[in-house]
Amino acid sequence: MKRSRLRFWLFLAPALISFIIVVVIPVIIGFYYSTTNWDGVNMNPKLIGFDNFTRMFTNDPDFLRAFLFTSGIAVVTVVLVNAIGLALAMFVMQKFKGANLLRSVIFMPNLIGGLLLGFTWNFIFTNIFSSIGTALNWEFLDGWLSNSETGFIGIIVLNVWQMSGYMMIIYIAQLQNIPDSIKEAAKIDGANWFQTLRGVTLPLVMPAFSIGLFLSISNSFKMFDQNLALTKGGPYHSTEMLALNIYNSAFTSHEFGYAQAKAIVFLVLVASVGLAQLIFTKKREVEM
Amino acid sequence: MxxxxxxxxxxxxxxxxxxxxxxxxxxxxxxxxxxxxxxxxxxxxxxxxxxxxxxxxxxxxxxxxxxxxxxxDAFDKLKYFQSFFNSLYISVFSVALILLISTMAAWVLVRYKNKASKFIFGVFALSMLVPFQCVMLPLMMVAKSMNLLNPAGLIFMYMGFGVSMTVLMIHGFIKNIPEELEEAAVMDGCNVFQLFFLVVVPLLRVILITAAVLNLMWIWNDFLLPSIVINKAGWQTLPLMTYSFFGTYSTRWDLASAALVMCMAPIVVFYLFSQKYIVSGMTDGAIK
Structure with a gap:
């Protein structure tokens, strides 16, 4: 078929132009600004070399704390969300009345925006918890989200509530690919439930497991809205995650150049998680 | 258990x-x-x-x-009617334009096998790893200097951010459509636009619905991008109004809970009607 170059570029143009203006150019000038003392107003900031980068690793306890806090959230979320997601998937795949309804209900929180989720749980942790605590005289229900420990648990609970349903449907998609005959064969061979789970179900569900793993890590790392609405990073930046820390550097301290340098480090972190996933899943595809 | x-x-x-x-x-x-x-x-x-x-x-x-x-009360304070239609207008236009330009781009990227198409596809794929925080600050500057503000600017930015994921999805789908169909249409005297809109696009219905739903979900819930692009009173989207509402009425949980319910309602209703597409879209999107 005759193909003209003109047609190629004509059809690409709208996507390419908007993509270049919105993503490519900002990424490039972002690298430049990360080496300046840009304040967001002055259009001719001074070049300061790698000062921003050395500062964040040597002289910024809040940034390091945000990094550790975010990593902690990511690790706990990954474990809980995937374990619960897989258990829920296996549960709703039992054929009983109401299984489909339950599946829909569990998946729903995933679609609600992060701000709405954050504010909702803020209400529950601060108001509902304290009033249950007062009624039952349980002191541990008082003062939630007022320190970093309860803030941490709060974010974890929100994540589990939001993401388990998503992990569940990913595992369901994978579990549906396992032919019944394999399970029946295991049963005929006398395998009990646990042996079937370990020897048949888990190995066959591995591809979905790697997806669930990386998806929940990168979602936890990139989390912003939920953090902003639930704890706002407080008290005293102790529940601030990386994305919010970058945001505050820019819009609270007006250090745009410094915030941009942090954003570059953030890019490296998030991109390595993503690349690791790509390599991992590609390797798996070859093996399968 | x-x-x-x-x-x-x-x-x-x-x-x-x-x-x-x-x-x-x-x-x-x-x-x-x-x-x-x-x-x-x-x-x-x-x-x-x-x-x-x-x-x-x-x-x-x-x-x-x-x-x-x-x-x-909450309805008045959120300017619900106005913010709902702002959100709707911005999301619908953004999604429609993202689908149009991504389909055009994906089609030529599949059908032209040259170095440029490989390279551009690779850049789209890589850009999915870039977190929003990394482009946010430079983008604000680009937006100011090119006057890409308020609804029109916001829609343009959604196009730039939406194309990479959408091109990837549609690209994978077009690859599996035999080219003979298009060749036959050209023999019958179709010009390029007839070929694209009357032959190619109708074949993509399934993937276009999935891509539409996925884009609609994140654009509808997005808070950060509109918060830096919308600066004209009267153009606030629902997430923006929710955020400023909580700034003012953070202790009025009677109003705030009503506001949260009202903001969740559209998402829940949409979910009830398009659950099938949302669930399959989010599973396919994650697995591919």
């Missing part, structure tokens, strides 16, 4: 049906209630007066604590 269920399912059919008919639905009910609890408590609270929230937080509203004014 699951071990218990499954090891018994192989026993005689009476016991099996007992489990399927009674025990499983009971566990399901408990799970369903646990997942719906935050929404339930929110709806309950939205019907009470401020005083009622203090004296009777967990119970049903009675004649003393019932407040019929929360919804009308």
């Amino acid at each position: 699951l071990a218990f269920i499954n090891s018994h399912s192989s026993l005689n059919s009476n016991k099996k049906s007992f489990f399927k008919r009674f025990i499983l639905p009971i566990i399901a009910l408990v799970l369903g209630i646990a997942f719906m609890f935050p929404i339930y408590i929110l709806i309950l609270s939205s019907l009470k007066t401020k005083q009622g929230l203090m004296t009777n937080l967990l119970g049903f509203p009675d004649s003393q604590t019932f407040s019929p004014n929360n919804y009308p």
Whole structure:
């Protein structure tokens, strides 16, 4: 078929132009600004070399704390969300009345925006918890989200509530690919439930497991809205995650150049998680 | 718990049906209630007066604590009508344009096998790893200097951010469509635009619906990008209004809970009508 170059570029143009203006150019000038003392107003900031980068690793306890806090959230979320997601998937795949309804209900929180989720749980942790605590005289229900420990648990609970349903449907998609005959064969061979789970179900569900793993890590790392609405990073930046820390550097301290340098480090972190996933899943595809 | 269920399912059919008919639905009910609890408590609270929230937080509203004014009040304060239609207008236009330009781009990227198409596809794929925080600050500057602000600018930015994921999805789909069909249409005298709109696009219906749903979900819920691009009064989207509402009425949980319920309602209604596409879209999107 005759193909003209003109047609190629004509059809690409709208996507390419908007993509270049919105993503490519900002990424490039972002690298430049990360080496300046840009304040967001002055259009001719001074070049300061790698000062921003050395500062964040040597002289910024809040940034390091945000990094550790975010990593902690990511690790706990990954474990809980995937374990619960897989258990829920296996549960709703039992054929009983109401299984489909339950599946829909569990998946729903995933679609609600992060701000709405954050504010909702803020209400529950601060108001509902304290009033249950007062009624039952349980002191541990008082003062939630007022320190970093309860803030941490709060974010974890929100994540589990939001993401388990998503992990569940990913595992369901994978579990549906396992032919019944394999399970029946295991049963005929006398395998009990646990042996079937370990020897048949888990190995066959591995591809979905790697997806669930990386998806929940990168979602936890990139989390912003939920953090902003639930704890706002407080008290005293102790529940601030990386994305919010970058945001505050820019819009609270007006250090745009410094915030941009942090954003570059953030890019490296998030991109390595993503690349690791790509390599991992590609390797798996070859093996399968 | 699951071990218990499954090891018994192989026993005689009476016991099996007992489990399927009674025990499983009971566990399901408990799970369903646990997942719906935050929404339930929110709806309950939205019907009470401020005083009622203090004296009777967990119970049903009675004649003393019932407040019929929360919804009308929150409706006014969120400028709900206006912000809902701003959100709707921005999301619908963005999604439509993203689909159009991404389909055009994906089509030529598949059908032209040259170095440029490979390179551009690679850049789209890589850009998916870039977190928003990394482009946010430079983008603000680009937006100011090119006057890409308010709805039109915002829609343009969604196009730039949306194309990479959407091109990737549609690209994978077009690859599996045999080219002979297009060749036959050209033989019959179709010009390029007839070929694209009358032959190619109709074949992509399934993937276009999925891509539309996925883009709609994140654009509708997005907070950060509109918060830096929308600066004209009267153009605030629902997430923006929710955020500023909580800035002002953070202690008025009677109004705030009604506001949260109203902001969640459109998402829940949309979910009820397009659950099939949302679930399959989010599974396919994750697995590919």
